[in-house]
Amino acid sequence: MSSHRFAGAPLDFAALRDELEVPGDFARDALAAADDAARSVDLPDDDATNLPLVTIDPPGSRDLDQAVHIARDGTGYLVSYAIADVASFVRPDSVLDEEARRRGETLYFPDRRVPLHPPVLSEGAASLLPGQLRPAVLWRITLDADGEATAVDVRRARVRSRQQLDYAGAQAAVAAGAHPDAIALLAEVGTLRLARARRRHAIDLGLPEQRVAGDETHGWTLTYRSPLPIERYNAEISLLTGICAARVMLDAGFGILRTVPPPDHAAIRALRRAARALGVTWPDGAAPGDVLAMVDRGNGKHVAFIEHAAALLRGAGYVTFEGSGPEQSLHGGIGAPYAHVTAPLRRLVDRYGSEICLAAQAKQPVPQWVRDQLPRLPAVMQQADQRAHLIDRAVIDMTEAWLLGGRVGETFAATVIDANEHAGTVVLDEPAVRARCTGKDLPIGAHVQVRLVEADVAKRDVRFALAG
Numbered sequence: 072m073s074s075h076r077f078a079g080a081p082l083d084f085a086a087l088r089d090e091l092e093v094p095g096d097f098a099r100d101a102l103a104a105a106d107d108a109a110r111s112v113d114l115p116d117d118d119a120t121n122l123p124l125v126t127i128d129p130p131g132s133r134d135l136d137q138a139v140h141i142a143r144d145g146t147g148y149l150v151s152y153a154i155a156d157v158a159s160f161v162r163p164d165s166v167l168d169e170e171a172r173r174r175g176e177t178l179y180f181p182d183r184r185v186p187l188h189p190p191v192l193s194e195g196a197a198s199l200l201p202g203q204l205r206p207a208v209l210w211r212i213t214l215d216a217d218g219e220a221t222a223v224d225v226r227r228a229r230v231r232s233r234q235q236l237d238y239a240g241a242q243a244a245v246a247a248g249a250h251p252d253a254i255a256l257l258a259e260v261g262t263l264r265l266a267r268a269r270r271r272h273a274i275d276l277g278l279p280e281q282r283v284a285g286d287e288t289h290g291w292t293l294t295y296r297s298p299l300p301i302e303r304y305n306a307e308i309s310l311l312t313g314i315c316a317a318r319v320m321l322d323a324g325f326g327i328l329r330t331v332p333p334p335d336h337a338a339i340r341a342l343r344r345a346a347r348a349l350g351v352t353w354p355d356g357a358a359p360g361d362v363l364a365m366v367d368r369g370n371g372k373h374v375a376f377i378e379h380a381a382a383l384l385r386g387a388g389y390v391t392f393e394g395s396g397p398e399q400s401l402h403g404g405i406g407a408p409y410a411h412v413t414a415p416l417r418r419l420v421d422r423y424g425s426e427i428c429l430a431a432q433a434k435q436p437v438p439q440w441v442r443d444q445l446p447r448l449p450a451v452m453q454q455a456d457q458r459a460h461l462i463d464r465a466v467i468d469m470t471e472a473w474l475l476g477g478r479v480g481e482t483f484a485a486t487v488i489d490a491n492e493h494a495g496t497v498v499l500d501e502p503a504v505r506a507r508c509t510g511k512d513l514p515i516g517a518h519v520q521v522r523l524v525e526a527d528v529a530k531r532d533v534r535f536a537l538a539g
Contacts, residue, residue, distance in 0.1 A: 175455025261304025
C-alpha cells in the first residue's frame with residue numbers, strides 16, 4: 072500500500088458536489104415516507120432466523136446488503152445468501168420510489184455518502200444489521216464438489232444476521248482459526264469459484280484500487296489498495312448469485328442483464344502486440360483472461376500490459392428482454408450472463424432484478440410495476456453509472472493535485488504505463504498518483520524520473536515531464 076498526506080488548505084468536496092449537480096439531502100416528504108416505511112414493514116412468513124448469517128463489508132459500513140452462510144451438502148455445498156429486501160419498504164410509484172429512480176445509485180465522496188435511499192432505511196430498518204429481524208430475499212444455491220451451481224432457490228424470508236465483520240477482521244479471524252462457522256468454508260468455495268472463472272476465461276484486471284481516505288490529523292490520504300483474499304472470496308459469492316439470477320431470468324424469458332460485449336478481434340490483436348512489446352508471454356490458444364491471470368503485478372512492464380487490457384472491457388450496459396434472451400447476453404469480464412441483484416440498498420436495478428427472480432421461482436407473473444419501469448431502467452442506470460464514474464475520477468484528480476500542491480519542479484520516481492509519440496501516463500512510486508507525462512517515446516513499463524510541471528486543484532489537473 073502506497074500513501075501520502077498533505078496538511079495544506081482543505082479540499083472542498085461540497086463544492087465539487089455542487090459543480091457536478093449531485094443530488095442533495097432528501098426532501099421532507101421522502102424522509103417522512105421512509106420513517107413510515109421503517110415502522111410498518113411486514114415480515115415474510117418463511118422463517119430463516121435459524122441460519123447464523125454474517126455480513127462482511129468495509130469497516131464502518133451501515134448499509135449492509137448481503138449476509139452469507141455456507142454449509143457442506145453431501146460432497147458439495149449449500150450457499151445461503153440473504154439480500155436486503157428493499158421492495159418491502161419502497162412502494163411502487165411512491166415518493167421514495169421516484170427519488171430512487173432519480174438517483175439511480177449511492178454515490179461516494181471521501182467526506183460523505185450520497186445514498187440511494189434515506190438512511191433510516193439504508194442504514195437502519197432495511198439494512199441487515201446484526202441481531203435485527205429483517206425481511207430478505209434469500210438465495211439458496213447448491214454447488215457440486217467443483218463449485219458449480221446445480222440447483223437454485225430464491226424466496227422471501229425473515230432473517231437475523233449474527234455478526235458484522237469487516238474485511239481485515241474477517242481475514243485475521245480466518246488466519247487465527249477463530250472465524251464464525253458461517254464463513255468456515257468461504258475460502259474453500261471461493262477458491263473453487265475462482266477456478267470456475269478461469270474455465271470461463273473471465274477477464275480480471277486485478278490492479279490495486281486508487282482510494283482517497285480521511286485522516287483527522289493530517290488531512291487526506293491517497294492509497295493504492297489491493298483486495299484481501301477474503302474480499303475476493305466474498306465477491307465470488309455475489310458473482311455466483313448474479314450468474315444464477317441471470318440464468319433464472321433467461322429461463323423465464325424476462326429480465327434485465329448487466330452486459331459487457333466480448334472483446335473484438337481488433338482489441339485482442341492490439342493486446343497481443345502490446346504483449347510482444349512488453350515481454351509478456353502469450354501461450355498458444357490462451358484467451359486474454361488466461362494471460363492476465365499469469366502476469367506478474369509487481370513487474371512494471373506487466374502492469375502496463377494490464378492497463379492495455381482494460382480496453383477489452385469497454386461497452387458495459389444493461390439490456391432488457393422478453394421472450395427469447397437478448398442477442399448479446401454475455402458479461403465479457405465474467406464470462407457468463409450476469410444480473411445485478413445483490414446490492415439493492417445502493418443500486419436501483421437490483422430491486423427490479425430480485426422481483427423478477429422471485430416471480431420466476433414462484434411461477435407467478437412479474438409485478439406490473441416492474442414491467443412498467445423495466446424499459447426505462449437501462450437509460451436510468453447508464454446515467455447513474457456515468458455520474459458515479461465522473462465523480463470517482465474528479466475526486467481522485469482533485470486529491471492528486473492537492474497532494475502535490477507546492478511541489479512543482481520536484482522530481483519523482485515513476486513507472487510509465489502507457490505512451491504515444493509525445494506523451495503518456497505514469498504512476499508515481501510515492502505519493503499514489505497517476506498522471507499525464509510529456510516526453511518523446513516514453514519507455515512503456517520502465518522506471519523513470521519525472522518532473523512535476525503543474526498541480527492545479529481548481530482544474531483538477533496534474534502534469535509531469537520526463538526528467539532529463
